[in-house]
Amino acid sequence: MTELILGLETSCDETAAAVISDGGAILSNVISSQAQIHARYGGVVPEVASRRHLELVEPVVADALEQAGAALEDVSAIGVTQGPGLVGALLVGLSYAKGLSWASGVPLVPVDHLRGHVASLFLGEEPLAPPFLCLLASGGHTLLLVVRDYDSHEVIGGTRDDAAGEAFDKGARLLGLGYPGGPALDRLARTGDATAYRFPIARMEGLDFSFSGVKTALLYAVKDLGDAALAEQRADLAASYERAIVQALLQRIEQAAESMSMETVAVVGGVAANSALRAGLLARGVRVAPLALCTDNGAMIASAARYAPKLLETDYLSIDAYSSR
Amino acid sequence: MTPARHLLALDTATDIASIGVVDAARGEALAELETSPTSLLASIDELLSASKLEKDELQGVVVGVGPGRYTSLRIGLASARAVARTLEIPIAGVSTLDALAAGSPEAVPLIDARRGEVFTRVGELVCARPEQVSVEGRLCVGDGAIAYREELEARGACIPGDADPRHRVRPACLVVLAESHEDSLPIEPIYLRVPDAERTRKEFPQA
Ligand SMILES: [Zn+2]
Numbered sequence: 001m002t003e004l005i006l007g008l009e010t011s012c013d014e015t016a017a018a019v020i021s022d023g024g025a026i027l028s029n030v031i032s033s034q035a036q037i038h039a040r041y042g043g044v045v046p047e048v049a050s051r052r053h054l055e056l057v058e059p060v061v062a063d064a065l066e067q068a069g070a071a072l073e074d075v076s077a078i079g080v081t082q083g084p085g086l087v088g089a090l091l092v093g094l095s096y097a098k099g100l101s102w103a104s105g106v107p108l109v110p111v112d113h114l115r116g117h118v119a120s121l122f123l124g125e126e127p128l129a130p131p132f133l134c135l136l137a138s139g140g141h142t143l144l145l146v147v148r149d150y151d152s153h154e155v156i157g158g159t160r161d162d163a164a165g166e167a168f169d170k171g172a173r174l175l176g177l178g179y180p181g182g183p184a185l186d187r188l189a190r191t192g193d194a195t196a197y198r199f200p201i202a203r204m205e206g207l208d209f210s211f212s213g214v215k216t217a218l219l220y221a222v223k224d225l226g227d228a229a230l231a232e233q234r235a236d237l238a239a240s241y242e243r244a245i246v247q248a249l250l251q252r253i254e255q256a257a258e259s260m261s262m263e264t265v266a267v268v269g270g271v272a273a274n275s276a277l278r279a280g281l282l283a284r285g286v287r288v289a290p291l292a293l294c295t296d297n298g299a300m301i302a303s304a305a306r307y308a309p310k311l312l313e314t315d316y317l318s319i320d321a322y323s324s325r
Numbered sequence: 326m327t328p329a330r331h332l333l334a335l336d337t338a339t340d341i342a343s344i345g346v347v348d349a350a351r352g353e354a355l356a357e358l359e360t361s362p363t364s365l366l367a368s369i370d371e372l373l374s375a376s377k378l379e380k381d382e383l384q385g386v387v388v389g390v391g392p393g394r395y396t397s398l399r400i401g402l403a404s405a406r407a408v409a410r411t412l413e414i415p416i417a418g419v420s421t422l423d424a425l426a427a428g429s430p431e432a433v434p435l436i437d438a439r440r441g442e443v444f445t446r447v448g449e450l451v452c453a454r455p456e457q458v459s460v461e462g463r464l465c466v467g468d469g470a471i472a473y474r475e476e477l478e479a480r481g482a483c484i485p486g487d488a489d490p491r492h493r494v495r496p497a498c499l500v501v502l503a504e505s506h507e508d509s510l511p512i513e514p515i516y517l518r519v520p521d522a523e524r525t526r527k528e529f530p531q532a
Contacts, residue, residue: 045522047395054399054514058406072411088396091363095400098366099407103380317367 003076004068006106007302008061010093011085011113012140013037013044015056018298019068019075022306024123028067029292029299032056035180042179050088057096064298072104079305082110083322084140090321098317107310110319111301117268118147119304120293128287132264133257137249137271138295139165139182142209144256150307156256157207164245164271167211171241174215174222175234186274189242192235194276197221199244207256214244246277253286270295331355331378332385332503333369333408334496337362337401338393338421339436339468344368345496346376349385352501359493362397365404385414387503389421389494391515392444392452393436398514406512417509419502422446425467427498429491433460433482435469443469444517452517456480466491 003022010016018029034052038044065071080097083090094110101108117136121128134145134153142164144157162170165182172181177188199217202210218241225233249271257265266287271277272294281288293300311319330349336342342365345357356376360368373380388405391398409416422444425434436444438452445451445458455473461481470477470484471492478484485491503509 041522041526045520047520048522050396050399051514051516051520054403057403058410062410088399091396092399092403095365095403096407099404100411102366102370103408103411314367314370317370318364320363 004070004074005077005079005302005305006075007079007298007305008093008097009081009296009298009301010053010057010089011081012089012296013049014296015053015060016296016298017061017064018302019064019070020299020302024127026123026299028064029297030060030064031297032060039179046086046088049086050092053089053092057092072100072106075106077107077109077305077310079109079111079301081113081116081301082319083113084324085113087321087323094321101316105313107312108316109305109308109310111304111308116300116304118145118153120268120289120300121266123299123303128266132266133260133262135253135267136269137164138269139163139169144207146260159209160204161210161212164211164249167215167245170215171218174218175238185238185242188235189239189276192239194239194243196236197240199240201244201248207252209248209252211245242276246280249277250280330384331382332387332500333383334387334499335401335405336389336421336424336494336499337365337397338389338391341493343494343496344372346372346378347497347500349500349504352497354497357496362400365400380412383412383414386416387499388418388512389424389499390418390510390513391421392450392517393421402512402514416512417503418512419499420510421494423502424494424498427502428495429464429466432464432466435465435467437469437472450515450517468492
């Protein structure tokens with residue numbers, strides 16, 4: 001009899017729950033995105049996110065169980081994101097998961113969100129096995145990780161300023177594309193000439209990233225053009241800007257793989273949904289998480305829970321959310 | 326004698342959460358304690374042991390839905406919903422202000438809303454500055470009364486000492502209210518304020 005794991009994620013603006021089997025098969029993966037709500041504010045508003053999580057957490061968990069054809073008593077562990085993220089948002093998911101766990105006696109597994117992103121690679125038909133080099137690139141994080149085991153990783157590079165996803169969003173904002181800007185910029189860039197502008201690629205020492213320079217370069221390019229010229233150049237600017245970020249990511253991945261002698265490389269996180277990056281990665285034989293698992297989701301949390309210690313009753317009752325490590 | 330009906334009652338609207346196991350037939354708590362909202366479930370676990378009941382002997386959950394501290398309220402409501410759903414027992418929502426008032430009839434219930442304001446009832450539920458509430462010659466209870474003690478007393482309010490139990494929600498009051506109401510409140514926090522971002526929002530282009 002296969003055992004089932006329920007995963008629950010509420011660290012930012014997705015309320016998500018999923019059921020996986022202990023073999024890593026995804027039985028359900030329900031994601032209720034709040035992106036449209038936060039678009040009205042031009043970014044994620046913590047209080048708005050927390051309110052929405054409370055409205056959604058119960059139906060989303062119920063949906064995930066129903067779609068998996070499972071009841072809570074069929075589940076052998078409940079994984080839940082403990083941090084990092086928005087504490088008010090995390091506490092909604094954590095409190096709900098604790099309540100489920102306490103009332104049912106099913107063990108709880110607190111999961112680190114970043115570990116969850118890595119664990120999205122352990123799911124599905126062709127799960128990746130450690131060791132591998134992993135780039136985690138999202139709106140909140142840009143990290144190069146050496147993953148030697150299923151339950152741990154080592155950080156070998158990070159960003160000195162913005163996260164890659166943030167750089168895409170800010171670029172989109174400069175180009176008047178609204179929020180969330182990453183996907184809009186991606187769409188526009190496909191129609192532009194990526195060699196029209198030469199935006200700088202920061203050369204940091206070691207394996208760190210920096211995206212503030214390219215953002216500033218775009219700002220000046222936009223200022224130099226008048227409104228009319230900007231309208232004409234917008235696609236070229238988007239394509240050139242995207243290219244600079246994608247090149248920065250690709251170069252670092254290659255450099256890191258070489259210096260750490262890692263043969264297998266994978267990319268996870270929301271930025272992996274960018275089509276230019278995806279194409280570049282696939283051309284280099286880099287493993288990219290399936291689109292549905294790139295952005296925040298419950299399946300990745302359940303997957304991480306599969307390899308983490310279960311906390312039995314009363315041990316888990318005192319765990320608290322954390323905003324950062 | 327009516328058989329006992331054991332309900333789990335909790336309120337996390339303020340910094341001191343009240344929880345109890347209450348016999349609804351008698352309107353009396355078998356066990357109750359005060360805790361911080363973040364230790365809610367650990368305390369509920371203790372409470373069950375203290376009341377010598379098993380989880381499956383609980384026949385319902387009553388939860389205070391505020392108004393109060395937003396994050397704490399959400400901890401209480403998320404936990405209460407999960408427990409009720411998993412144990413397959415009914416859940417009822419009760420106004421925290423009503424529960425406070427039920428503990429000391431005649432009193433003006435005030436919950437600290439921070440930012441120089443209180444949540445109270447002036448006909449309807451409001452978020453108001455303390456000077457907007459008429460308190461002269463009246464008993465005021467709740468953490469809002471404690472927070473604005475000086476200015477309320479200067480205006481003729483009568484406020485019990487900080488440690489007085491009347492300032493906190495009694496679990497039995499939550500249950501008595503839930504039992505007396507025909508239709509209970511939705512299991513959603515009473516916010517009374519829109520998020521700051523909504524108030525200051527400018528039209529933003531959407532992708
Ligand atoms: Zn994430």
